Amino acid sequence: MNEKNTYDVIVVGAGSVGTPAAMFLAAEGLRVLLLEGAASPGQGSxxxxxxxxxxxxxxxxxxxxxxxxxxxxxxxxxxxxEDIGWKPGGYCFPVYEEGLRDQLQGMLPTQKKFGLDIDWLDADGIAGVVPGIERRDLLGGTLSPGDGQVSTLKASVAFQREGARRGVELRVKEPVVGYAVRAGRIEGVRTANNIYFAPRVVIATGADALAHGRMLGAHIPVTPDSHEAGISAPVEPFLPPLVVDMHEGPEGKTANFYFGQVHSGQIIFCYTPKRAFLGHNRENLSEFMPVLASRLVALIPRLRNLLIRRTWRGLYPMTPDGRPILDWVPGVEGALAAVGMCGQGFMLGPGVGAQITDMIMGRPGLLPPEILSTLSLSRNFGATPSEALA
Ligand SMILES: Cc1cc2nc3c(=O)[nH]c(=O)nc-3n(C[C@H](O)[C@H](O)[C@H](O)COP(=O)(O)OP(=O)(O)OC[C@H]3O[C@@H](n4cnc5c(N)ncnc54)[C@H](O)[C@@H]3O)c2cc1C
Structure with a gap:
């Protein structure tokens, strides 16, 4: 062990979670090493x-x-x-089915109890915020105007820069290949050419979490499940909110399809396929564009001439119940797993980073213990992950 290779905390994975976590940890005056296997941060999900x-x-x-x-x-x-592409406008869930209306309206009391700014709008109200939306059978929907959109690439660069200013040492192209554990305590991590020491290690490896659990002798139930997305050429700004469409498309009933207009005018979209595509493959599938196009045009007919510029496929790091994992790894003191963010890891990232920092600092955190325990590795993972997909 030498001083050069010794840190207070090592964060493994510079993604949606690891990059802001390293930034918050360094703000506490800790010596932080952020290790990333890819050539730069933010290249995973x-x-x-x-x-x-x-x-x-x-x-x-x-x-x-x-x-x-x-x-x-x-x-x-x-x-x-620094601009990270923040665009306000909220999230809108238009509703065409009574069952879904009851479900969304039933969630409002809990959401309001937490002080969330969300309300039910009637069909006219929804047509006011989603101009050109199909009115036939539209029952109304929810709108949460305080939510919005951010550029994931700009945010990743911004967190990385701020982390560097606070002293985070970033090393890229250094995949962690093993963990040093002695007498039930973490001592550090191994990469192909180096070994780094720290009494605390944060595992923020997203879709690769299962393999990292195995290296530590623990079961971390995260399965990569691929989803596709795309972006159009820019059009005149007309759509303030991000829209989550949950009604049945040509492929039958699916969880949802969501899209919005970024502040430079492009329409950006993603959908949850009917059949889960498990694994690490990121090649585009032929089913995506036809389904996507027909759902988009069915919901907002005026988008029928939209020019699609690019599509891609990426991974949702899914847990069996659709909730993230944020817990100390059992049997390995000092190892903290912050993985399994499902379809919401970008929006969870800074909050999870702040909570990780509280846990490492050993102080009460954002989440009271009874709520943090719902993210534990020892919970019952039995439920279905429907709420984790948009
Ligand atoms: C099409 C699509 C659309 C989505 N849209 C949204 C959205 O609108 N809002 C939202 O909140 N979420 C969205 N998500 C989900 C979100 O992308 C993920 O939940 C989130 O990025 C997961 O963050 P993470 O930090 O856990 O993983 P990642 O961002 O993948 O970070 C993990 C990092 O660990 C690195 N790594 C892995 N193994 C090692 C190793 N051995 N050594 C070192 N580094 C390693 C990886 O290279 C990677 O950089 C979307 C996902 C997809 C696929």
Missing amino acids: NKAAIGGVRATHSDPAKILLCQKSLEVFTTWHERHG
Whole structure:
């Protein structure tokens, strides 16, 4: 062990979670090493995300974490003078089915209890915020005007820069290949050419979490599940909110399809396929564009001439119940898993980073213990992950 290779905390994975976590940890005066396997930060799921950011969940842990994230995203420009592409306008869930209406209206009391700015709008109200939306059978929907969108690439660069200013040492092209554990305590990590020491290690490896659990002798149930996204050529700004469409498309009933207009005018979109595509493959599938196009045009017919510029496929790091994992790894003192962010890791990232910092500093955090325990590795993972997909 030498002083050069010794840190207070090592963060493994410079993605949606690891990059802001390293930044917050360094702000506490800790010596932080951020290790990334790819050639630069944000190259995992982070760059695949379409940048939707909302605090309006039904799960208390996600609400509190995303409230913190929203505070970080919305004040970034003012605090650091750097544009991260924040676009307000909220999230809108238009509703065409009575069952879904009852479900969304049933969530409102919990959401309001947490102080969330969300309301039910009638069909005219929804048509006012989503101009050109199909009115046939439209029952209304929810709108949460405080939510919005951010550029995932700009945010990653901004967190990395701010981290560097606070002293984070970033090393890229250094995948962690093993962990040093002695007498049930973490001592450091191994890469192909180096070994680094720290009494605390944060595992923020996203879709690769299962393999890192194995290296530590623990089961971390994260399965990569691929989703596709795309972006159009710019059009005149007309769409303030990010829209989540949950009604049935040509492929039958799917979880949802969501899209928005970024502040430079492009329409950006993503959908959850009917059939799960598990694994690390990121090649585009032929089913995506036809389904996507028909759903988009069915919902907003005026978009029928939209020119699509680019599509891509990325990974949702899914847990069996759709909730993130944020817990000390059992049997390995000092190792903290912050993985399994599902379809919401970009919006959870800064909040999770702040919570990790509280846990490492050993102080009460953003999440009260009874809420933090819902993200534990020892919870019952039995439920279905429907709420984790947009
Ligand atoms: C199409 C699509 C659209 C999405 N849209 C949204 C959205 O609108 N809003 C939202 O909140 N979320 C969205 N998501 C989900 C979001 O992208 C993920 O939940 C989030 O990026 C996960 O963050 P993470 O930090 O856990 O993983 P990542 O961002 O993937 O970071 C993990 C990092 O660990 C690195 N790594 C892995 N193994 C090692 C190793 N051995 N050594 C060193 N480094 C390693 C990886 O290279 C990677 O950089 C979307 C996802 C997809 C695919």
